């Protein structure tokens with residue numbers, strides 16, 4: 055079975071290095087002329103699938119915006135994931151799960167087992183109960199050709215207080231996460247299946263990303279203030295592994311399908327100007 059890393063590498067070559075989020079904020083629903091309810095959520099998600107599912111490498115539904123509508127919102131998340139996969143984009147479910155290992159096993163079954171209704175190509179995970187607690191996700195991802203993106207240096211200003219804290223061996227907490235994920239990807243070609251989340255907003259933090267071997271998801275572009283040019287500062291010599299991620303910057307162009315496509319094309323061009331050619 056082809057690994058997630060190999061599938062992602064091919065998608066980034068064929069469609070370009072871009073992830074677009076589906077984040078149906080109440081304010082965006084209103085701007086799109088939609089009601090802040092399940093019907094509005096459904097129309098919003100379907101429009102993004104129609105506009106981008108056949109052209110963007112990775113689409114990242116933000117689970118929180120579906121969960122806030124309860125079971126019916128989660129049902130729409132399930133159908134959105136299916137529609138995106140049918141349209142040919144890889145689906146990264148942004149759920150940021152993490153817990154003790156025995157519970158992570160259930161999260162792994164929910165998101166990374168092909169028989170689950172919420173099965174996605176990859177999922178985001180929080181390592182702050184210890185990277186080892188995420189082992190059930192890594193194992194199921196490996197078994198079924200899935201991926202896991204682990205938070206390392208998040209794009210929000212509050213993250214640094216935890217992530218830059220020093221451990222007894224002198225490394226930062228984030229560097230220990232980076233190093234553990236690097237080990238999981240050892241020897242994987244052309245790209246490992248275990249990624250990291252590193253915000254485009256974090257600046258030059260001095261962290262060593264050179265041995266990660268997997269994709270580096272970079273949120274924080276656009277609405278949170280980072281620009282494509284900031285990717286150079288944050289990622290330095292690791293730019294070739296970066297998967298830039300935009301949500302509101304692209305979604306704000308909707309609901310017109312052509313305008314959504316144009317916005318995605320524009321941010322992709324901005325990123326291509328900075329990232330090495332594949």
Ligand SMILES: O=c1ccn([C@@H]2O[C@H](COP(=O)(O)O)[C@@H](O)[C@H]2O)c(=O)[nH]1
Nearest residue numbers: 116208209253273274277278300301302
């Ligand atoms: O460090 C992180 C990790 C995840 N995110 C998520 O990405 C999008 C960003 O949305 P924008 O509209 O482009 O700001 C959102 O779903 C976050 O939960 C992040 O921003 N930073």
